[in-house]
Amino acid sequence: MRPAIFIALLLLSPALLAADGHALYQNHCAACHGLDGQGGVGIPLALAAFQAQASDDYLARTIRHGRPGRIMPPFSQLSDADIQAIIGYIRSWQPTIKPPVYQDTAVAGNAITGKKLFDQHCSSCHGANGVGGRGTGVMFSRPHDLPIVPPALNNSGFLASASDAMIHSVIAHGRSNTPMPAAKLLGVTPTQINDIVSYIRSLKPAPLADISHEPAILVADSPYNYDETIAKVKAAAVGMNFRLIRDQALDSGLVEDGKETRSHMMVYFCNFKFLYDALAIDPRVGLFLPCRVTVIKTADGKVKVMSINPKRLSHIFNNNELDQACEEMHKLYTSILEEATL
Numbered sequence: 001m002r003p004a005i006f007i008a009l010l011l012l013s014p015a016l017l018a019a020d021g022h023a024l025y026q027n028h029c030a031a032c033h034g035l036d037g038q039g040g041v042g043i044p045l046a047l048a049a050f051q052a053q054a055s056d057d058y059l060a061r062t063i064r065h066g067r068p069g070r071i072m073p074p075f076s077q078l079s080d081a082d083i084q085a086i087i088g089y090i091r092s093w094q095p096t097i098k099p100p101v102y103q104d105t106a107v108a109g110n111a112i113t114g115k116k117l118f119d120q121h122c123s124s125c126h127g128a129n130g131v132g133g134r135g136t137g138v139m140f141s142r143p144h145d146l147p148i149v150p151p152a153l154n155n156s157g158f159l160a161s162a163s164d165a166m167i168h169s170v171i172a173h174g175r176s177n178t179p180m181p182a183a184k185l186l187g188v189t190p191t192q193i194n195d196i197v198s199y200i201r202s203l204k205p206a207p208l209a210d211i212s213h214e215p216a217i218l219v220a221d222s223p224y225n226y227d228e229t230i231a232k233v234k235a236a237a238v239g240m241n242f243r244l245i246r247d248q249a250l251d252s253g254l255v256e257d258g259k260e261t262r263s264h265m266m267v268y269f270c271n272f273k274f275l276y277d278a279l280a281i282d283p284r285v286g287l288f289l290p291c292r293v294t295v296i297k298t299a300d301g302k303v304k305v306m307s308i309n310p311k312r313l314s315h316i317f318n319n320n321e322l323d324q325a326c327e328e329m330h331k332l333y334t335s336i337l338e339e340a341t342l
Protein backbone atom coordinates (compact mmCIF):
# COMPACT_ATOMS: atom_id res chain seq x y z
CA MET A 1 0.00 0.00 0.00
CA ARG A 2 1.29 3.47 -0.84
CA PRO A 3 2.09 5.54 2.29
CA ALA A 4 -0.30 8.36 1.31
CA ILE A 5 -3.25 5.96 1.03
CA PHE A 6 -2.26 4.27 4.23
CA ILE A 7 -2.22 7.60 6.09
CA ALA A 8 -5.54 8.61 4.56
CA LEU A 9 -7.06 5.33 5.75
CA LEU A 10 -5.62 5.87 9.21
CA LEU A 11 -7.17 9.31 9.43
CA LEU A 12 -10.53 8.14 8.19
CA SER A 13 -10.78 5.00 10.24
CA PRO A 14 -13.53 5.46 12.84
CA ALA A 15 -12.15 2.46 14.73
CA LEU A 16 -8.95 4.34 15.34
CA LEU A 17 -10.76 7.50 16.41
CA ALA A 18 -12.72 5.37 18.86
CA ALA A 19 -9.46 3.85 20.10
CA ASP A 20 -8.33 7.30 21.12
CA GLY A 21 -11.52 7.86 23.12
CA HIS A 22 -11.11 4.37 24.49
CA ALA A 23 -7.64 5.15 25.85
CA LEU A 24 -8.78 8.47 27.29
CA TYR A 25 -11.77 6.79 28.90
CA GLN A 26 -9.58 4.09 30.40
CA ASN A 27 -7.17 6.66 31.81
CA HIS A 28 -9.67 9.12 33.18
CA CYS A 29 -13.01 7.43 33.78
CA ALA A 30 -12.79 3.64 33.99
CA ALA A 31 -11.55 3.51 37.61
CA CYS A 32 -14.92 4.88 38.74
CA HIS A 33 -17.37 4.11 35.93
CA GLY A 34 -16.06 0.64 35.08
CA LEU A 35 -13.97 -0.56 32.12
CA ASP A 36 -17.09 -1.14 30.03
CA GLY A 37 -19.19 1.59 31.59
CA GLN A 38 -20.90 -0.91 33.89
CA GLY A 39 -20.56 1.48 36.83
CA GLY A 40 -18.79 1.34 40.17
CA VAL A 41 -18.26 4.35 42.37
CA GLY A 42 -19.63 6.30 39.39
CA ILE A 43 -22.96 5.50 37.76
CA PRO A 44 -23.22 3.05 34.83
CA LEU A 45 -22.68 5.06 31.64
CA ALA A 46 -23.28 2.17 29.25
CA LEU A 47 -26.89 1.77 30.37
CA ALA A 48 -29.42 2.23 27.54
CA ALA A 49 -31.79 4.29 29.70
CA PHE A 50 -28.98 6.67 30.59
CA GLN A 51 -27.73 7.07 27.02
CA ALA A 52 -31.24 7.73 25.76
CA GLN A 53 -31.56 10.63 28.25
CA ALA A 54 -28.11 12.21 28.24
CA SER A 55 -27.36 14.64 25.43
CA ASP A 56 -23.81 14.97 24.11
CA ASP A 57 -23.85 18.50 25.44
CA TYR A 58 -24.71 17.18 28.91
CA LEU A 59 -21.88 14.65 28.75
CA ALA A 60 -19.36 17.27 27.60
CA ARG A 61 -20.34 19.71 30.35
CA THR A 62 -20.37 17.00 32.99
CA ILE A 63 -16.83 15.97 32.06
CA ARG A 64 -15.70 19.61 32.08
CA HIS A 65 -17.32 20.58 35.40
CA GLY A 66 -17.14 17.29 37.25
CA ARG A 67 -19.24 17.08 40.40
CA PRO A 68 -17.59 19.29 43.04
CA GLY A 69 -17.68 17.59 46.45
CA ARG A 70 -19.21 14.41 44.95
CA ILE A 71 -16.04 12.51 44.01
CA MET A 72 -16.11 13.07 40.24
CA PRO A 73 -13.33 15.58 39.47
CA PRO A 74 -13.53 18.30 36.81
CA PHE A 75 -11.42 17.51 33.74
CA SER A 76 -10.09 20.93 32.87
CA GLN A 77 -6.90 19.39 31.46
CA LEU A 78 -8.73 17.60 28.60
CA SER A 79 -9.11 19.40 25.26
CA ASP A 80 -12.53 19.72 23.62
CA ALA A 81 -11.36 17.12 21.09
CA ASP A 82 -10.41 14.73 23.92
CA ILE A 83 -13.85 15.16 25.47
CA GLN A 84 -15.57 14.54 22.13
CA ALA A 85 -13.46 11.39 21.68
CA ILE A 86 -14.50 10.12 25.12
CA ILE A 87 -18.15 10.82 24.30
CA GLY A 88 -17.73 8.96 21.00
CA TYR A 89 -16.37 6.00 22.89
CA ILE A 90 -19.19 6.07 25.47
CA ARG A 91 -21.73 6.16 22.61
CA SER A 92 -20.08 3.14 20.99
CA TRP A 93 -21.58 0.99 23.78
CA GLN A 94 -25.08 1.81 22.50
CA PRO A 95 -24.65 2.30 18.74
CA THR A 96 -28.39 2.13 17.99
CA ILE A 97 -29.41 4.86 20.45
CA LYS A 98 -29.68 8.31 18.94
CA PRO A 99 -28.47 10.84 21.54
CA PRO A 100 -31.22 13.30 22.47
CA VAL A 101 -30.91 17.03 21.84
CA TYR A 102 -32.71 19.32 24.29
CA GLN A 103 -34.00 22.88 23.98
CA ASP A 104 -32.51 25.25 26.50
CA THR A 105 -35.83 26.82 27.56
CA ALA A 106 -36.65 26.89 31.27
CA VAL A 107 -39.76 25.05 32.43
CA ALA A 108 -42.43 27.18 34.11
CA GLY A 109 -43.10 25.35 37.37
CA ASN A 110 -43.79 26.32 40.96
CA ALA A 111 -40.64 25.68 43.02
CA ILE A 112 -42.54 25.84 46.33
CA THR A 113 -44.96 23.10 45.30
CA GLY A 114 -41.94 21.35 43.80
CA LYS A 115 -40.18 21.26 47.14
CA LYS A 116 -43.16 19.56 48.79
CA LEU A 117 -43.30 16.99 46.02
CA PHE A 118 -39.55 16.46 46.22
CA ASP A 119 -39.68 15.89 50.00
CA GLN A 120 -42.50 13.43 49.46
CA HIS A 121 -41.14 11.42 46.51
CA CYS A 122 -37.44 12.04 46.00
CA SER A 123 -35.57 13.02 49.17
CA SER A 124 -35.64 9.47 50.57
CA CYS A 125 -33.05 8.66 47.89
CA HIS A 126 -31.59 11.99 46.78
CA GLY A 127 -31.38 13.41 50.31
CA ALA A 128 -32.95 16.52 51.85
CA ASN A 129 -32.44 19.45 49.47
CA GLY A 130 -30.94 17.09 46.88
CA VAL A 131 -27.60 16.60 48.67
CA GLY A 132 -27.39 13.09 47.20
CA GLY A 133 -27.18 9.61 48.66
CA ARG A 134 -24.54 8.84 51.23
CA GLY A 135 -21.36 6.85 50.76
CA THR A 136 -19.80 5.62 47.54
CA GLY A 137 -21.86 2.48 47.07
CA VAL A 138 -18.71 0.47 47.70
CA MET A 139 -18.83 -1.42 50.96
CA PHE A 140 -16.52 -4.02 52.41
CA SER A 141 -18.54 -5.49 55.20
CA ARG A 142 -22.19 -5.73 54.20
CA PRO A 143 -24.49 -5.43 51.21
CA HIS A 144 -26.09 -2.06 50.72
CA ASP A 145 -29.68 -1.37 49.80
CA LEU A 146 -29.05 0.70 46.66
CA PRO A 147 -26.54 -0.62 44.13
CA ILE A 148 -26.10 2.91 42.73
CA VAL A 149 -25.71 5.91 44.99
CA PRO A 150 -28.36 8.49 44.04
CA PRO A 151 -26.53 11.53 42.60
CA ALA A 152 -26.57 14.94 44.26
CA LEU A 153 -28.98 17.28 42.48
CA ASN A 154 -27.94 20.43 44.35
CA ASN A 155 -24.53 20.05 42.75
CA SER A 156 -23.00 22.93 40.81
CA GLY A 157 -21.58 20.49 38.23
CA PHE A 158 -24.95 18.85 37.68
CA LEU A 159 -26.91 22.12 37.55
CA ALA A 160 -24.41 23.62 35.11
CA SER A 161 -24.67 20.58 32.84
CA ALA A 162 -28.32 19.47 32.70
CA SER A 163 -30.97 21.51 30.90
CA ASP A 164 -34.48 21.75 32.40
CA ALA A 165 -35.72 19.62 29.54
CA MET A 166 -33.28 16.85 30.34
CA ILE A 167 -34.13 16.88 34.06
CA HIS A 168 -37.80 16.74 33.05
CA SER A 169 -37.13 13.74 30.85
CA VAL A 170 -35.21 11.87 33.56
CA ILE A 171 -38.03 12.37 36.07
CA ALA A 172 -40.72 11.46 33.55
CA HIS A 173 -39.08 8.23 32.38
CA GLY A 174 -36.99 7.24 35.38
CA ARG A 175 -33.99 5.07 34.53
CA SER A 176 -34.70 1.44 33.76
CA ASN A 177 -32.31 -0.93 35.46
CA THR A 178 -31.44 1.58 38.15
CA PRO A 179 -33.39 2.42 41.32
CA MET A 180 -34.56 5.70 39.71
CA PRO A 181 -38.37 5.34 39.28
CA ALA A 182 -40.53 6.88 36.54
CA ALA A 183 -42.88 9.69 37.64
CA LYS A 184 -45.94 7.63 36.78
CA LEU A 185 -44.89 4.98 39.24
CA LEU A 186 -44.73 7.63 41.95
CA GLY A 187 -48.08 9.14 40.93
CA VAL A 188 -46.39 12.38 39.86
CA THR A 189 -48.21 14.23 37.04
CA PRO A 190 -46.53 16.13 34.14
CA THR A 191 -47.41 19.50 35.74
CA GLN A 192 -45.93 18.33 39.01
CA ILE A 193 -42.76 17.32 37.16
CA ASN A 194 -42.42 20.95 36.06
CA ASP A 195 -42.75 22.06 39.68
CA ILE A 196 -40.05 19.61 40.75
CA VAL A 197 -37.72 20.75 37.95
CA SER A 198 -38.18 24.38 39.06
CA TYR A 199 -37.39 23.34 42.61
CA ILE A 200 -34.23 21.45 41.57
CA ARG A 201 -33.18 24.50 39.55
CA SER A 202 -33.52 26.64 42.70
CA LEU A 203 -31.26 24.41 44.82
CA LYS A 204 -28.11 25.92 46.25
CA PRO A 205 -24.91 23.91 45.91
CA ALA A 206 -23.49 22.62 49.19
CA PRO A 207 -20.53 24.72 50.36
CA LEU A 208 -17.14 23.11 49.76
CA ALA A 209 -14.48 22.80 52.45
CA ASP A 210 -12.01 25.68 52.35
CA ILE A 211 -8.54 24.32 52.95
CA SER A 212 -6.56 27.29 51.63
CA HIS A 213 -5.19 28.05 55.14
CA GLU A 214 -4.71 24.47 56.26
CA PRO A 215 -1.15 23.35 56.99
CA ALA A 216 -0.12 19.96 55.60
CA ILE A 217 0.79 18.66 59.06
CA LEU A 218 -0.34 19.48 62.59
CA VAL A 219 2.53 20.15 65.00
CA ALA A 220 2.73 20.86 68.74
CA ASP A 221 5.84 21.49 70.86
CA SER A 222 6.07 19.26 73.89
CA PRO A 223 7.31 20.54 77.26
CA TYR A 224 8.11 16.93 78.23
CA ASN A 225 11.01 14.68 77.33
CA TYR A 226 10.81 12.11 74.53
CA ASP A 227 9.62 9.10 76.59
CA GLU A 228 7.20 11.17 78.66
CA THR A 229 5.73 12.65 75.51
CA ILE A 230 5.18 9.21 73.96
CA ALA A 231 3.42 8.09 77.16
CA LYS A 232 1.31 11.26 77.12
CA VAL A 233 0.28 10.72 73.49
CA LYS A 234 -0.87 7.19 74.31
CA ALA A 235 -2.80 8.35 77.37
CA ALA A 236 -4.48 11.10 75.37
CA ALA A 237 -5.52 8.69 72.60
CA VAL A 238 -6.91 6.19 75.10
CA GLY A 239 -8.70 9.04 76.90
CA MET A 240 -10.46 9.78 73.62
CA ASN A 241 -11.70 6.21 73.27
CA PHE A 242 -9.04 5.05 70.87
CA ARG A 243 -7.46 1.67 71.21
CA LEU A 244 -3.67 1.62 70.91
CA ILE A 245 -2.50 -0.62 68.10
CA ARG A 246 1.27 -0.36 68.28
CA ASP A 247 4.14 2.04 68.46
CA GLN A 248 7.00 1.80 66.15
CA ALA A 249 10.35 3.57 65.78
CA LEU A 250 11.04 4.93 62.31
CA ASP A 251 13.72 2.31 61.64
CA SER A 252 12.09 -0.58 63.47
CA GLY A 253 12.57 -3.81 61.54
CA LEU A 254 15.47 -2.26 59.63
CA VAL A 255 17.93 -2.37 62.49
CA GLU A 256 18.59 -4.89 65.27
CA ASP A 257 15.99 -5.04 68.04
CA GLY A 258 16.81 -2.51 70.74
CA LYS A 259 19.01 -0.49 68.38
CA GLU A 260 16.15 1.58 66.93
CA THR A 261 16.40 5.33 66.78
CA ARG A 262 15.36 7.16 69.94
CA SER A 263 14.20 10.23 68.07
CA HIS A 264 11.23 9.21 65.91
CA MET A 265 8.33 7.18 67.27
CA MET A 266 5.02 6.55 65.52
CA VAL A 267 2.06 5.74 67.76
CA TYR A 268 -0.80 3.96 65.97
CA PHE A 269 -4.33 3.83 67.37
CA CYS A 270 -7.81 3.16 66.17
CA ASN A 271 -11.47 3.51 67.05
CA PHE A 272 -13.49 0.80 65.32
CA LYS A 273 -16.78 2.67 65.22
CA PHE A 274 -15.08 5.65 63.63
CA LEU A 275 -13.21 3.37 61.26
CA TYR A 276 -16.35 1.63 59.99
CA ASP A 277 -18.27 4.88 59.64
CA ALA A 278 -15.42 6.44 57.71
CA LEU A 279 -14.92 3.43 55.43
CA ALA A 280 -18.62 3.39 54.64
CA ILE A 281 -18.38 7.00 53.51
CA ASP A 282 -15.43 6.40 51.23
CA PRO A 283 -13.10 3.37 51.23
CA ARG A 284 -10.24 5.63 50.20
CA VAL A 285 -10.23 6.84 53.81
CA GLY A 286 -8.27 3.61 54.38
CA LEU A 287 -5.23 5.53 53.20
CA PHE A 288 -5.37 7.60 56.41
CA LEU A 289 -5.93 4.69 58.75
CA PRO A 290 -5.07 3.63 61.36
CA CYS A 291 -4.67 6.98 63.08
CA ARG A 292 -1.07 7.87 63.72
CA VAL A 293 0.74 10.48 65.78
CA THR A 294 4.50 10.85 65.52
CA VAL A 295 6.78 12.01 68.33
CA ILE A 296 10.08 13.47 67.19
CA LYS A 297 13.19 14.60 69.05
CA THR A 298 15.03 17.21 67.00
CA ALA A 299 18.84 17.60 66.88
CA ASP A 300 18.68 20.39 69.46
CA GLY A 301 16.77 18.14 71.88
CA LYS A 302 13.30 19.65 71.41
CA VAL A 303 10.37 17.23 71.37
CA LYS A 304 7.53 17.72 68.89
CA VAL A 305 4.28 15.86 68.37
CA MET A 306 2.84 15.79 64.88
CA SER A 307 0.23 14.22 62.65
CA ILE A 308 -0.99 14.58 59.11
CA ASN A 309 -3.72 17.17 58.66
CA PRO A 310 -6.72 15.05 57.59
CA LYS A 311 -8.43 18.10 56.09
CA ARG A 312 -5.65 18.58 53.57
CA LEU A 313 -5.52 14.90 52.63
CA SER A 314 -9.27 14.62 52.29
CA HIS A 315 -9.37 17.46 49.83
CA ILE A 316 -7.66 15.33 47.18
CA PHE A 317 -10.74 13.10 47.04
CA ASN A 318 -13.39 15.71 46.21
CA ASN A 319 -15.91 14.18 48.60
CA ASN A 320 -17.97 16.45 50.89
CA GLU A 321 -18.86 13.61 53.21
CA LEU A 322 -15.25 12.57 53.54
CA ASP A 323 -14.36 16.21 54.24
CA GLN A 324 -16.84 16.13 57.13
CA ALA A 325 -15.41 12.89 58.54
CA CYS A 326 -11.91 14.34 58.23
CA GLU A 327 -13.05 17.48 59.99
CA GLU A 328 -13.87 15.15 62.91
CA MET A 329 -10.49 13.46 62.57
CA HIS A 330 -8.85 16.87 62.56
CA LYS A 331 -10.56 17.74 65.86
CA LEU A 332 -9.48 14.45 67.41
CA TYR A 333 -5.87 14.86 66.31
CA THR A 334 -5.80 18.45 67.53
CA SER A 335 -7.18 17.38 70.92
CA ILE A 336 -4.65 14.57 71.24
CA LEU A 337 -1.78 16.91 70.33
CA GLU A 338 -3.02 19.50 72.84
CA GLU A 339 -3.70 16.99 75.59
CA ALA A 340 -0.30 15.33 75.16
CA THR A 341 1.62 18.58 75.35
CA LEU A 342 -0.44 20.34 78.02
Ligand code: HEC
Pocket (backbone or CB within 6 Å): 043, 044, 050, 118, 121, 122, 123, 124, 125, 126, 146, 148, 149, 150, 151, 152, 153, 158, 167, 170, 171, 175, 178, 179, 180, 181, 183, 186, 188, 196
Ligand atom coordinates in the same frame (compact mmCIF):
# COMPACT_ATOMS: atom_id res chain seq x y z
C1 HEC B 1 -35.43 4.69 44.96
C2 HEC B 1 -34.51 5.77 44.90
C3 HEC B 1 -34.83 6.97 44.02
C4 HEC B 1 -35.97 7.75 44.03
C5 HEC B 1 -37.20 7.58 44.87
C6 HEC B 1 -35.72 8.82 43.08
N1 HEC B 1 -34.48 8.67 42.51
FE1 HEC B 1 -33.66 9.91 41.12
N2 HEC B 1 -32.10 8.64 40.91
C7 HEC B 1 -31.87 7.54 41.69
C8 HEC B 1 -30.66 6.90 41.25
C9 HEC B 1 -30.03 5.67 41.86
C10 HEC B 1 -30.18 7.65 40.16
C11 HEC B 1 -28.96 7.35 39.31
C12 HEC B 1 -29.42 6.49 38.15
C13 HEC B 1 -28.29 6.08 37.25
O1 HEC B 1 -27.45 5.32 37.67
O2 HEC B 1 -28.27 6.52 36.10
C14 HEC B 1 -31.11 8.75 39.98
C15 HEC B 1 -30.97 9.74 39.02
C16 HEC B 1 -31.71 10.91 38.99
C17 HEC B 1 -31.45 12.05 38.16
C18 HEC B 1 -30.29 12.18 37.20
C19 HEC B 1 -29.15 12.81 37.98
C20 HEC B 1 -27.87 12.84 37.27
O3 HEC B 1 -26.82 13.11 37.89
O4 HEC B 1 -27.88 12.59 36.10
C21 HEC B 1 -32.39 12.99 38.45
C22 HEC B 1 -32.53 14.37 37.82
C23 HEC B 1 -33.25 12.42 39.45
N3 HEC B 1 -32.81 11.16 39.76
C24 HEC B 1 -34.34 13.07 40.01
C25 HEC B 1 -35.25 12.47 40.87
C26 HEC B 1 -36.48 13.08 41.30
C27 HEC B 1 -36.88 14.50 40.97
C28 HEC B 1 -37.14 12.16 42.05
C29 HEC B 1 -38.51 12.27 42.68
C30 HEC B 1 -39.59 12.54 41.76
C31 HEC B 1 -36.29 10.97 42.12
N4 HEC B 1 -35.17 11.20 41.38
C32 HEC B 1 -36.61 9.82 42.81
C33 HEC B 1 -32.65 7.09 42.73
C34 HEC B 1 -33.91 7.57 43.06
Ligand code: HEC
Pocket (backbone or CB within 6 Å): 025, 028, 029, 030, 031, 032, 033, 041, 042, 043, 045, 054, 059, 062, 063, 067, 070, 071, 072, 073, 075, 086, 132, 149, 150, 151, 152, 153, 155
Ligand atom coordinates in the same frame (compact mmCIF):
# COMPACT_ATOMS: atom_id res chain seq x y z
C1 HEC C 1 -13.14 9.44 40.99
C2 HEC C 1 -14.33 8.85 40.40
C3 HEC C 1 -14.83 9.36 39.08
C4 HEC C 1 -14.11 9.62 37.93
C5 HEC C 1 -12.62 9.48 37.71
C6 HEC C 1 -15.08 10.00 36.93
N1 HEC C 1 -16.33 9.99 37.46
FE1 HEC C 1 -18.04 10.47 36.50
N2 HEC C 1 -19.08 10.31 38.25
C7 HEC C 1 -18.57 9.84 39.43
C8 HEC C 1 -19.58 9.89 40.44
C9 HEC C 1 -19.43 9.44 41.89
C10 HEC C 1 -20.73 10.42 39.83
C11 HEC C 1 -22.09 10.67 40.53
C12 HEC C 1 -22.01 11.96 41.34
C13 HEC C 1 -23.02 12.01 42.47
O1 HEC C 1 -23.23 10.98 43.12
O2 HEC C 1 -23.55 13.09 42.78
C14 HEC C 1 -20.38 10.66 38.44
C15 HEC C 1 -21.26 11.16 37.48
C16 HEC C 1 -20.98 11.18 36.13
C17 HEC C 1 -21.94 11.50 35.10
C18 HEC C 1 -23.39 11.91 35.32
C19 HEC C 1 -24.22 10.68 35.30
C20 HEC C 1 -25.70 10.96 35.28
O3 HEC C 1 -26.46 10.21 35.91
O4 HEC C 1 -26.11 11.90 34.64
C21 HEC C 1 -21.30 11.36 33.90
C22 HEC C 1 -21.89 11.58 32.52
C23 HEC C 1 -19.93 10.98 34.19
N3 HEC C 1 -19.78 10.89 35.55
C24 HEC C 1 -18.97 10.75 33.22
C25 HEC C 1 -17.61 10.60 33.52
C26 HEC C 1 -16.57 10.55 32.51
C27 HEC C 1 -16.80 10.56 31.03
C28 HEC C 1 -15.38 10.47 33.18
C29 HEC C 1 -14.00 10.49 32.60
C30 HEC C 1 -13.66 11.64 31.78
C31 HEC C 1 -15.70 10.43 34.60
N4 HEC C 1 -17.04 10.52 34.75
C32 HEC C 1 -14.76 10.30 35.62
C33 HEC C 1 -17.27 9.42 39.65
C34 HEC C 1 -16.23 9.60 38.76
